Amino acid sequence: MTKTKTREEMVQIVMRWFRAAPPEGQEEFLSTPEDELVVYHSNLGRQIRNEFSLWGTEWQPIIDERGVDISPAHPDSRSMFIIKDVWRRLREEISNEH
Numbered sequence: 001m002t003k004t005k006t007r008e009e010m011v012q013i014v015m016r017w018f019r020a021a022p023p024e025g026q027e028e029f030l031s032t033p034e035d036e037l038v039v040y041h042s043n044l045g046r047q048i049r050n051e052f053s054l055w056g057t058e059w060q061p062i063i064d065e066r067g068v069d070i071s072p073a074h075p076d077s078r079s080m081f082i083i084k085d086v087w088r089r090l091r092e093e094i095s096n097e098h
Helices: 007-020 023-031 034-040 044-051 075-097
Strands: none
Touching: 007 023, 007 044, 007 075, 023 075, 034 075, 044 075
16 A cells, blocks of 8 residues: 655655646746636646545545535645645745845
């Protein structure tokens, strides 16, 4: 059985994916405002959820009034945390270079 990766381990792996991506994709990702990163939910988010088997982990659902699971441990939420962590770190690296 594969050991579940920590959030930090996942962030490091996704940062490697980013560095291997074409420059135009890197630029597009970094220029996306943080509150619009949800546009990466269906592509990068899916890759994260699948690569790290997030759907295979258990979580306690938190259902809102619309019937939506808003638990921070939900695989969709976890993949978005990774996306945001990567985005913030990369932007911080860029600002430290200048």
